[in-house]
Amino acid sequence: MREISYAAAMSEALREEMERDESVFLIGEDIGSVREAEDLFAEFRRRRVWQTPISESGFTGLAVGAAAVGLRPVVEIMYCDFVTVAMDQICNQAAKLNLMSGGQVKVPLVIRTPAGCGTREGAHHSQSLEAWFVHTPGLKVAMPSTPYDAKGLLKSAIRDDAPVVYIQHRLLHPQTQQVPEGEWLVSLGVAEVKREGTDLTLVAVSYAVIKALAAAEALKDEVSIEVLDPRTLVPLDHETILASVLKTGRLLVVHEAPERGGVGAEIVRRVVETGVDFLKAPPRVLGGADSPMPYSPPLEDACIPQVADIIRVVREMLAWGAHRPSGAWQGRVRV
Amino acid sequence: MPDRDLQIGLLRRMYRIRFFEERLKRFYNYHGYFAMASPDQEAKTADELLTCVSYEFASDGMIGGAVHLSIGEEAVPVGVCANLNDDDAVLSTHRSHGHFLAKGGDVKAALAELMGRATGCSRGRGGSMHLFDPRITFLGGNGIVGGGIPIALGPAFAAKYRGTQQVSVGFFGDGAANQGTFHESLNLAALWKLPVIFVCENNLYANVTPFAISFPTADIAPRAEGYGIPGVVVDGQDVLAVYGAAEEAVRRARAGAGPTLIEAKTYRFEGHCGVSSGHQNPHECAEWRKRDPIGLFEQRLLAEGIVIQGELEKLREEVLVEIDEAEEFARASALPTAGDG
Numbered sequence: 203m204r205e206i207s208y209a210a211a212m213s214e215a216l217r218e219e220m221e222r223d224e225s226v227f228l229i230g231e232d233i234g235s236v237r238e239a240e241d242l243f244a245e246f247r248r249r250r251v252w253q254t255p256i257s258e259s260g261f262t263g264l265a266v267g268a269a270a271v272g273l274r275p276v277v278e279i280m281y282c283d284f285v286t287v288a289m290d291q292i293c294n295q296a297a298k299l300n301l302m303s304g305g306q307v308k309v310p311l312v313i314r315t316p317a318g319c320g321t322r323e324g325a326h327h328s329q330s331l332e333a334w335f336v337h338t339p340g341l342k343v344a345m346p347s348t349p350y351d352a353k354g355l356l357k358s359a360i361r362d363d364a365p366v367v368y369i370q371h372r373l374l375h376p377q378t379q380q381v382p383e384g385e386w387l388v389s390l391g392v393a394e395v396k397r398e399g400t401d402l403t404l405v406a407v408s409y410a411v412i413k414a415l416a417a418a419e420a421l422k423d424e425v426s427i428e429v430l431d432p433r434t435l436v437p438l439d440h441e442t443i444l445a446s447v448l449k450t451g452r453l454l455v456v457h458e459a460p461e462r463g464g465v466g467a468e469i470v471r472r473v474v475e476t477g478v479d480f481l482k483a484p485p486r487v488l489g490g491a492d493s494p495m496p497y498s499p500p501l502e503d504a505c506i507p508q509v510a511d512i513i514r515v516v517r518e519m520l521a522w523g524a525h526r527p528s529g530a531w532q533g534r535v536r537v
Numbered sequence: 538m539p540d541r542d543l544q545i546g547l548l549r550r551m552y553r554i555r556f557f558e559e560r561l562k563r564f565y566n567y568h569g570y571f572a573m574a575s576p577d578q579e580a581k582t583a584d585e586l587l588t589c590v591s592y593e594f595a596s597d598g599m600i601g602g603a604v605h606l607s608i609g610e611e612a613v614p615v616g617v618c619a620n621l622n623d624d625d626a627v628l629s630t631h632r633s634h635g636h637f638l639a640k641g642g643d644v645k646a647a648l649a650e651l652m653g654r655a656t657g658c659s660r661g662r663g664g665s666m667h668l669f670d671p672r673i674t675f676l677g678g679n680g681i682v683g684g685g686i687p688i689a690l691g692p693a694f695a696a697k698y699r700g701t702q703q704v705s706v707g708f709f710g711d712g713a714a715n716q717g718t719f720h721e722s723l724n725l726a727a728l729w730k731l732p733v734i735f736v737c738e739n740n741l742y743a744n745v746t747p748f749a750i751s752f753p754t755a756d757i758a759p760r761a762e763g764y765g766i767p768g769v770v771v772d773g774q775d776v777l778a779v780y781g782a783a784e785e786a787v788r789r790a791r792a793g794a795g796p797t798l799i800e801a802k803t804y805r806f807e808g809h810c811g812v813s814s815g816h817q818n819p820h821e822c823a824e825w826r827k828r829d830p831i832g833l834f835e836q837r838l839l840a841e842g843i844v845i846q847g848e849l850e851k852l853r854e855e856v857l858v859e860i861d862e863a864e865e866f867a868r869a870s871a872l873p874t875a876g877d878g
Contacts, residue, residue, distance in 0.1 A: 227698065249698065255728065260687045260721025267691015267705070270676050271626065273698065290718075294681050295688060303669035303677060304660030 203382060209375040211349035212314075215356035216276065218385050220250055223274060226360055229254060229261050230278025258288035262313070266296045269311040274360055282317035282369060283329050296365040297340030311365040314356070318371040318409055318458055319495050319502055328495040328502070330408070330459035335367045336435050336468065342366040342390055343435040347411035349379040351433055354388025362390060371409035371458075391437035395446070399428035402516060403446040405469055406431060407457040410507065414456055417512035425520055435465055440472050447473050451482035452519050458506045461489035483522035488515050539619070539780060541843055545852070547619055547776050548838065551611040551831050552856040554635045557644060558606045560860050561651065564599040565811065599868075600651045604665045607635035609806035612830035613738050614639035616779025617706060617799075620787045626674040626692035626705040628685040632738075632805075633678030636708050637668040640675045644859050645866040654870035661873040674703075682743075683709060683716030686735070690726055693733040693790075704732040704790040712743025714757045723798065727764040732790035734783065735798045738773065740805045745817055758800035766796050773803030774830045777837075803830075 206214070220226045229252040254261040258279060265275035279285050285292060292313060299307045319328035335343045342364055346352040352370065359366035396411060397418050404427050406414035411431045418427035428446050432439055447453045453473055455466035466487030473485060491505040539547070607614070610632075618627065618639040629636040637647055642658060650657025651665050659669045666678045674692065679685040689707025696703040713719055714737055726733045737757050741748045761768025767789070771782040779801055786797035804825040808815055816822035838844045844852075 252729075255721075255724060257721035257725060259718050260690070260725050263684075263687020263718065263722070264690035264694055264725060267626070267628070267676065267688035267693075268695045268698070269691065270688070271674070271692045271695045273691075273695050290681055290684055291687060295679075295684055299677065302659060302663045302667040303671070304657070304662045306659070306669055306671045307676065 203380045205378050205380050206349055207376055207378045208346075208349045208352045208370070211353035211379075211381065212356055212370065215353040215360075219274075219357055219360045223360075225272060226250070226274045226276065227252065227268075228276045228278065229265055231256055231258075231280050233278060258284055259291055262288040262291040263295065265311055266291055266299070266309060269296075269309045269365075270299060270307050274310045274312075276312045276314060276360060279313060279315040281327050282315045282331050283326050285313070285315060285331060285334075289334075292335075292341070292365070292367070293338045297338050300364070301340060308363045309365045310360075310363045312356070312359045312368055313365065314359075314368040314370065316372040316375070317369045318373060319506060320373045320409070322497060322499055322502060324497040325494040330369070330371075330457065330490070332367075332369055332407070332435055332457075333459055333464050336465055340365065341436065344368045344390060344433065345408040345435060346370065346388075346433060347374060347406075347408055347431050349377065350381050350386075351388050351394070351431075353381070354386050355390065355433065357385065358387050358390050361387075366390070369408065373409050374412075377412075388433065390434045391439055392434075393430050393432045393439035393442040395428065395442070396431050397427065397429040399426040399450065401426045401450055402428070402452040402454060402519060403443070403450045404429045404512070404516070405443055405453065405455045405466075407435070407455075407459075407465060410456040410458055413507065413509045413512060416509045417516065420509065421513060421516060425516060427516065432469075438469070438472075443469060444473055444477050447477050447485075448480045451480055453481070453485040454488060454512075454515060454519060455486070456488045456507050456512055458490050460492055461487050462492055464489050483519045486515055486519060488512060539777070543619065544777075544838060544843060547615050547780065548831070548834055548849075549852060549856060550615045550619075550639050551776065551834065552853055553644065553859065554611045554615070554638045555608060555831060556853075556856050556860045557638060557647065557863075558608050558634055560648075560864065561600060561604060561606070564652070565604055600665070601653065602664055602666075603631070603810045604651070605632040605810050606807045607632050607805060609825065609829065610738055610740060610773065610803045611635055611639075612776035612779055612834070613736065613773045613801045613803055614708065616776045617708075617734070617736055617783040619780055620783045621704070621706065623673045625703050625787075626676055626689065628676050628689040628705070628707045629668070629678040630685060630708055630710060630713070631666045631678060631680055631682070632710070633666060633668050637670070637675055637678070640670075641673050642668065642670050642675055644863040646670070648860075648863040649867040649870050652867045652870075653872060654867055655873040655877070656866070656870040683713035683718040685709065686713060686716075686718045686722045687725075689733055689735075690722055690731055693726065693731040693796075694729070696732055697729070702791055704734060704787055706734045706736055708736045708738060710743065711737060711739040711741065711748055711751070711757060712746070713737075714739075714760070715743070715751060720760075723761065723764045723766070723796070726796040727766045730793060730795035732793070733796045734786045734790060735796060736783070737798065737800045738803055739800055740803050742805070742809065742817075744809050756800060758798055761798040766798060768798040768800065770800050770802065773801030774825075774828045774833055776830055776834050804828075 614635040646658035693705035758768035
């Protein structure tokens with residue numbers, strides 16, 4: 203075992219997959235000068251790493267076409283927010299080529315992009331946009347929360363024949379973990395129980411997993427919380443989530459993206475459709491505020507669920523039936 | 538100058554596109570297309586409601602949705618694609634029938650696709666704007682204006698990456714030349730000397746918006762200068778002129794010298810979409826019809842003694858038989874069923 207960071211884990215995955223398969227290449231902006239790809243750039247610069255002009259639609263489309271003829275591009279979109287300018291290529295082209303061609307054309311493409319807030323970068327550099335991709339048939343969506351999963355899921359995504367949007371929360375990049383030597387894969391569509399519990403199922407996405415575990419630990423003398431990380435949102439490991447809820451009778455989903463139309467609502471929908479009889483309290487979603495992300499630190503912090511918010515909602519859910527919960531999330535701000 | 542066989546081949550492919558699209562007129566009725574339930578079937582109960590959707594075709598409604606004809610523009614895809622091998626890629630547009638057939642796509646599979654059949658080139662999943670055939674590296678029409686241009690870079694990139702000799706052609710219209718993807722793609726292709734040929738079919742209308750109110754210049758081709766690549770204007774009604782321009786662009790691409798932008802001045806003789814609406818500017822259209830690419834080429838072949846009239850008639854007859862057979866095939870083919878993968 204050895205300790206590596208989330209960023210280093212992704213870099214290892216890329217290196218191993220590039221060494222393993224000649225068809226894998228990396229393409230995106232500023233790859234040579236930023237983040238974990240730095241060492242890759244020197245090693246593979248000549249042929250395997252393509253540093254592009256600022257043309258997200260252009261190079262994403264190039265990657266779609268290259269994938270359609272058998273290469274395995276890994277496209278780097280520098281900030282998740284910038285996918286907006288490549289959305290046609292991702293959602294209309296990459297996601298649909300397989301269906302439109304009657305299954306004849308495969309698009310083995312990875313779009314990897316840092317997302318999320320916490321680095322005080324304002325409304326154009328802070329978003330968690332996974333719900334858009336979850337809503338687009340033809341795409342898979344991975345959101346690893348640990349170095350182990352970051353490496354294993356990126357490798358699986360590269361080997362997958364469908365386009366995979368791989369979203370990495372930027373606050374996770376420096377997080378470290380003890381991991382094995384060598385290579386491993388994490389399958390798309392397999393959730394992980396991060397902490398076992400009996401009273402409440404807490405499903406957390408990406409960086410929210412860290413906050414969920416902190417809340418569960420803080421509440422350990424009051425309530426036994428089971429923390430689940432779905433790891434991929436498409437495919438979603440509904441069975442594992444449902445099995446947990448059948449056991450605990452309570453479901454809370456936490457993510458940084460806005461609640462409205464979000465992944466939490468989708469997870470709750472699926473649980474309610476099949477497991478409503480087992481619920482001891484209404485399922486809840488704790489997500490981001492209904493606001494573009496403001497810049498100022500106290501405002502940014504107020505716009506996303508914090509550990510204290512999770513603790514408060516868990517207590518409300520446990521008290522349900524004894525007295526009605528307050529309803530509105532008190533951390534929500536007007537900005 | 539292409540040899541006789543090649544010239545006859547060019548004419549045959551132009552006939553194929555023209556006769557194919559003329560034939561579509563028999564089956565296309567935008568207001569009564571096939572996915573709609575038959576109006577005389579009224580469901581009385583919930584169970585009937587679940588089963589009453591009818592796919593019994595009216596004779597004029599076998600093709601659904603939007604169909605964009607390229608009648609009048611045939612010389613462009615035919616002249617370009619005659620320079621390509623099966624493993625050279627083509628990325629097409631919403632007006633894709635001509636590109637598909639010019640690249641060597643199967644007439645039966647194309648008509649079956651338009652009729653939504655399981656035997657269609659995209660197994661009934663694509664429709665008019667999404668014809669595909671990976672065997673001839675025809676990587677699809679596209680419903681998004683300008684959407685296919687960057688994708689055309691991909692196969693060219695793959696050839697360069699693998700060290701192989703294929704080229705890639707991206708067709709698009711004048712409307713797409715004002716999309717950002719056009720500029721991003723020209724820049725990337727020029728920067729990396731990708732073996733791609735950008736073919737702008739300038740038919741003077743972006744949907745119904747005239748060229749003159751969309752462009753500040755008379756031509757699109759000079760935009761290539763900004764990216765340091767050749768930009769050539771060619772008469773899109775003259776199949777040999779198109780062939781020659783594409784021949785040079787393909788030669789250059791295969792030699793590793795990078796992309797070329799070809800602007801073919803052409804005109805569609807029908808409306809933007811559908812088959813019965815006619816062109817929005819009938820007077821202008823009548824003038825352009827005098828320069829029908831098929832008529833011009835026939836006259837040239839006759840004048841140069843390359844063919845005699847009887848041979849033209851025989852060639853037309855052969856192509857019409859192909860279209861008849863395609864129609865028979867498509868009509869006889871089954872619709873796909875949900876869940877057949």
